[in-house]
Amino acid sequence: MGDDKVRITADLADLVKPITLPPAAQKLFLALVYLQDQTDHRWTRQNWEDRAKVRFFCGLGDLRALGCAPKARNARFFQTAVAALAQRPDLFGKIELCTASGHLLWSFSAKVWQAMSKMEPYGLMRIGDIARIAGGPDLVLLTQIVVQRGKHMPNFVLTGRDLGLDSPDAGDPDLFDLRAMRRRLEPALRRWAGYIGSPVHLGYEQRGHMPGYVRARIRFKGRPNFWTDAAIQRFPLNTKVFKIAP
Incomplete structure (x- = not known):
């Protein structure tokens, strides 16, 4: 997967402040922020508008390997997470679980792309940090702490x-x-x-x-x-x- 860190911008941390999600959805959201940066359409300062229209996919096994999902080979975690994230057009233009083929399809919203295009100030989040999320305000706290701790x-x-x-x-x-x-x-x-x-x-x-x-x-x-x-x-x-x- 390459580098085990991803840039979290202050604008993204502020975007997710008022958003309430179950623990599985919090973890999956941040995992996909990380995986987006591993594609050939990485987070960028410029020309992000076209990238917001492109869909991407990854295997469920890749998400399990990141440690953000249970290793047990059932889809309940992903079903819960995707159902919640599909109700958030402020985060995703499209997110869909394909259990038969064992992969997940997504495209982030223009709001997320815009927030990630403003690359300063920012903090670096390790992919392993996602496993610390237990629910409640954890998504808000993790993203804010990551951005703030370098100040x-x-x-x-x-x-x-x-x-x-x-x-x-x-x-x-x-x-x-x-x-x-x-x-x-x-x-x-x-x-x-x-x-x-x-x-x-x-x-x-x-x-x-x-x-x-x-x-x-x-x-x-x-x-x-x-x-x-x-x-x-x-x-x-x-x-x-x-x-x-x-």
Whole structure:
């Protein structure tokens, strides 16, 4: 398969932020991002419009060999993943499972091609990282961490909508229930802190003019690190702050 890494652009990481997918679909999506870069129509800065119209295929055995799918020779994993991804025209122009011949057909959407054409900033994801996905916010967290960890001061923001949470106030879609957000985000962050190799500093921020939590800000120390201990723990007034250790 060649290189075991693929470029993940900041635009792609932001594109998948609000998208909720089951674990199998999260894994398959990233595996196909990797495999696209192994074709003769690799991710490119220019002239991607024509490439978005081309369909590609790979064997299910190739996907199993990457470690992103169970090695058992049944198609249930792929059926679940493809069914979910086929409902996402923002990700795929076409995705189809051919169980009789044991292969998968796909073409990424113009949105994905455009996001991958803006090649900076970016991070490199190892294909083996996909196996760490267990569901929930893992696709969002992995792609954001990959992009951020090469920066001097890794820092990104998630909203309740990014994690599939409805606002408790129909008139204010930015609000989220703090307890629900903590249940969904913190167990996953604890696992990814182990992947990063350092604690994650998490701040649930409110607006300055009225109570109500509207975003989760996530920081961690990069390599090389330019965060001071004081700066990484400094959040706006009325922020609820946690240190998530591996």
